[in-house]
Amino acid sequence: MATAISVSGLVKSFGRTRALDGLDLDVARGEVHGFLGPNGAGKTTTLRILLGLLRAQAGTVGVLGGDPWRDAAELHRRIAYVPGDVTLWPNLTGGEIIDLLGRLRGRADAGRRAALVERFELDPTKKARAYSTGNRQKVALIAALASDAELLLLDEPTLGMDPLMESTFRDCLAEERRAGRTVLLSSHILAEVEAVCDRVTIIRAGRTVETGTLSDLRHLTRTSVKAELVIPIDLAGLPGVHDLRAEGTTVSLQIDAAHLDDLLKQFAAAGVRSLSSHPPTLEELFLRHYGERR
Template sequence: MAMLKTTGLTKMFGDFKALDGVDLEVEAGEVFGFIGPNGSGKSTTLRVLLGILQATEGKAEIFGLDAWKDAVEIHKRVAYVPGDVNLWPNLTGGEVIDLFIKLRGGKPDGKREELIRRFDLDPRKKCRAYSKGNRQKVALVAALCMDADLYILDEPTSGLDPLMERVFQDYIMEVKAKGKSVLLSSHILSEVEKICDKVAIIQQGKIIETGTLKELRHLTGTIVQVETKVPIAGLRELKGVSGVTDEDGAVSFQADTEELDAIMRHISAFGITRMDSSPPTLEELFIRHYEKVDHPGGGG
């Protein structure tokens, strides 16, 4: 069952089209990565889903309920971390966490203490004294304390150091193991790569690609680095080869999966002395998709 689904979601601000026919679907027990640069429409999509903004056209549903009309009911089962965390400056971090727990009808328990310890947060400090990273920790602890069915996280690790990013990633995998769903908006590609089952790439309000990382990598083939006894002739002309670079005899290129066998046979004739291959990183995949959209039919 889809925990979250949008169909043809469009949002206008005057003459500006912030969202243009966005289709998303997040299943139960799935961590879904929503990636794109700042200004691409990620936060606007999340605000429509949370009932903060009303869509101009299309449908947005969570748990099969209308995101705008049934927002109050939906929020009982959703935890949210905003991209820009603002806290009450005169309250301590612990007081803010407790306030959010009480607003949800809960009581502080061992889970709160465990999360405070894992995120290395001092809950006694006033929020005005917190760094951006510590404000983010307060928001994360408050959200992850909740036994939600869906976690909507907008740039959740902004301001966290690498150690705390790892703590966050580990906890999200624990949430997933309990059958919960996560919609994670991010431009940190390594984060998405580590924890997400599926990814949607958004640019200028449009979804330009959706799929599992395996499916998206299939579209972009394999990164190959190779050294040979004699220079490889005719590599750039081979079908399925792109992005060829040659530095001191070490040749790198991208090979389409369906042409890999023929490409390897061609290269082997030049005497392979060393070869490495790897799937493209999400970063490379991301750049390639943006090139396709910015330069249709062009390089990439």
């Protein structure tokens, strides 16, 4: 697969603060890539460097085969961006702003624009200063989705949107993927990434800590298991078991994926009345990456 974004060893400091400290990121063309990290991890800084708004201090950055700093205006024809903190022109209406941004990009599609305004239930006649945060974000999002950009950079686009709009957004993203567009979606809302992304990169304090498909990442982690057995057994000695809680015949625990097989053999020997297990949610992945070293 051809790459849309390839970043390695990216460094950016603001004064004494090292916002990015050797960050790596690879996004293939046509995938929806989740870019996860807690607030202040460096997500927005990375996106701004990908757009050539900020200049990288070290490392290599390639976007759609170009250098985002050198070829900024050229690349921007093929990229659409939704900032995390959308600032609009207070005395222009939402409709005017969408049109302006579309025309600057060159190929505005009136039909797509109208459909998106409808779907996101935006009132385009309101002055931008009267919009809420969520509505400001919708303006930027509609302008981005209505464009025919190859690459969408979305910085926490659903922050401030209600759940209904969030699900509309997910539908749109699925359509973008089918249309073959590449999306880099930064977020700290895990359910969002889990629902729409093919692959995920997790960063922390300006460094990449994990990257891969969701199943790749789950592979590294534990499965939560809850079971009611026929006869009580002692599982404390079993390797790979964590957070064991046993009350009579009821047990709940977490088990490393490598030892799942051993656990099931023990269960089978004891007899199982009921069993539930679920793969780790991204919340749990996150806790593992950011919780342990605190």
